[in-house]
Amino acid sequence: MAGRGRVSPPVVVALALPLLLALVVAGVGIWSRLSSGPDTGPLALPPAAAPQAAGPPCDAVLGALPAELPADPAPLPSREIDPPVPGARAWAAAPEPVVLRCGTERPAALGPTSPLIVVNGVSWLPLGTPPGGLATTYAVVDRGIHLELSAPAEVGSAPLQTVSDAVTAHLPAQPVQVR
Structure with missing residues (x-):
């Protein structure tokens, strides 16, 4: 019989597993963002005055x-x-x-x-x-x-x-x- 105030090991695992999974997913996301390099897709430039640009x-x-x-x-x-x-x-x-x-x-x-x-x-x-x-x-x-x-x-x-x-x-x- 488990004592009062003590949490059984299966309960600890059940509580810790989702937290650990969330940390791993966040870490992988951050790592892939940092290691993926610069964005190479099309770039939309904000408007800027350039009256002589087409010459x-x-x-x-x-x-x-x-x-x-x-x-x-x-x-x-x-x-x-x-x-x-x-x-x-x-x-x-x-x-x-x-x-x-x-x-x-x-x-x-x-x-x-x-x-x-x-x-x-x-x-x-x-x-x-x-x-x-x-x-x-x-x-x-x-x-x-x-x-x-x-x-x-x-x-x-x-x-x-x-x-x-x-x-x-x-x-x-x-x-x-x-x-």
């Missing part, structure tokens, strides 16, 4: 970019944009995709004291990371048209360098117009 300069720069964008630790495959957006390209990366928009408007943050970085001969204005975002956006400010590149820090500087090379090859440098 020959953007076509030249975008056409010069590789299908796989160099990154750390491995190249990033192209990602389809659906619906298509003129002047835009995307590559699969985690935690967010790398997105390039060509023909964008002059960045409002560009001023006489704006801190620019120069990468392979191209002047970029860091625009920062939006609240809740995981990618930093940079804008090309020394060409006849503006471009914006958003990339998570985890991919390293190779995307910025590769886009800079395409910009240098197809868009002549101009003085930065701060107005």
Whole structure:
């Protein structure tokens, strides 16, 4: 006869088994999400003003970019944009995709004291990371048209360098117009 206040082993097993099963399922879900890599399905881009996106300069720069964008630790495959957006390209990366928009408007943050970085001969204005975002956006400010590149820090500087090379090859440098 079992004593009062003691739970028999079959009851303990019956209570613990569903809890253990729930923990295992949650662990497998988290592991598969972390190990599955970046999303490679079609990407829907939010609208953005890009009045010069459909012109020959953007076509030249975008056409010069590789299908796989160099990154750390491995190249990033192209990602389809659906619906298509003129002047835009995307590559699969985690935690967010790398997105390039060509023909964008002059960045409002560009001023006489704006801190620019120069990468392979191209002047970029860091625009920062939006609240809740995981990618930093940079804008090309020394060409006849503006471009914006958003990339998570985890991919390293190779995307910025590769886009800079395409910009240098197809868009002549101009003085930065701060107005």
